[in-house]
Amino acid sequence: DIFMGTKILALVIIILAGVWVLFSGNTDNIQAPMADTTTEPGFIALAFYSGLFSYSGWNYLNFVTEELRDPYKNLPKAISISMPLVTIIYVFTNIAYFVVLTKDEILSSNAVAVTFGDKLLGVMSWTMPFFVACSTFGALNGAIFASSRLFFVGARNGHLPAAIALINVDKFTPVPSLVFLCIITLVLLIIEDVYVLINYLSFVEALFTLLSVSGLLWLRYKRPDLERPIKEKPPPVHPTEIRTSISPSSAVELNTISALANYATEAGDNECNRD
Numbered sequence: 001d002i003f004m005g006t007k008i009l010a011l012v013i014i015i016l017a018g019v020w021v022l023f024s025g026n027t028d029n030i031q032a033p034m035a036d037t038t039t040e041p042g043f044i045a046l047a048f049y050s051g052l053f054s055y056s057g058w059n060y061l062n063f064v065t066e067e068l069r070d071p072y073k074n075l076p077k078a079i080s081i082s083m084p085l086v087t088i089i090y091v092f093t094n095i096a097y098f099v100v101l102t103k104d105e106i107l108s109s110n111a112v113a114v115t116f117g118d119k120l121l122g123v124m125s126w127t128m129p130f131f132v133a134c135s136t137f138g139a140l141n142g143a144i145f146a147s148s149r150l151f152f153v154g155a156r157n158g159h160l161p162a163a164i165a166l167i168n169v170d171k172f173t174p175v176p177s178l179v180f181l182c183i184i185t186l187v188l189l190i191i192e193d194v195y196v197l198i199n200y201l202s203f204v205e206a207l208f209t210l211l212s213v214s215g216l217l218w219l220r221y222k223r224p225d226l227e228r229p230i231k232e233k234p235p236p237v238h239p240t241e242i243r244t245s246i247s248p249s250s251a252v253e254l255n256t257i258s259a260l261a262n263y264a265t266e267a268g269d270n271e272c273n274r275d
Helices: 002-023 041-063 071-100 103-108 112-120 127-156 175-188 194-222 239-274
Strands: none
Touching: 002 071, 002 112, 002 127, 041 071, 041 127, 041 194, 071 112, 103 112, 112 127, 127 175
């Protein structure tokens, strides 16, 4: 909770600073927001993945249902509250970034919040690296907590070696699952470019999400009488909105393979040139 509060505080500071700059009349950076952008479908697909990566934390709630108190009531409530709140905060944060920073500054920055602080916060710019570190630690803590439970349940159901489903007798933590997660993470760290890693992993994650959702829809159609303890009423959606939401998703899946192939080719060329 402390790290989450620190992250929200940092984002609120960024939003307020961006609003102050915007109302001061400094709108040069947003006069032509789509200038010099690409329309190549493959790169648009990769942009979807980078954007979705920022919001993927909400999905961790589904992995820790057993850890929740009264999950049948609290899980739908948590998702219904967190998703709109996070979306609003992130959208206004990105607007603040684009108001204050140029496109080149954003693209060349390793931590956009730090660059934002260096440019706008003056003597208080040192606070942004601290906030970024707290945010990163909090996100890592949540990812480890949730992902380890995913492997634990998979092993318990027989999808992974049974040893991964063992727990510590004193603390009741899935230690073998945590060790297994650590090994996988170390292997993934072989990939040096974090954006390449995000693109590859997001593609696999989106593929399995598509399969999971398809399975749920199939069960809903074929087995409508199955017990479903956790339910959420769907909001009223216009058919146009459904078509709009499905079309970009389909484009993402269809064009990502070619885009990733281009990435792999460029990476190979870079290695050859380096040798």
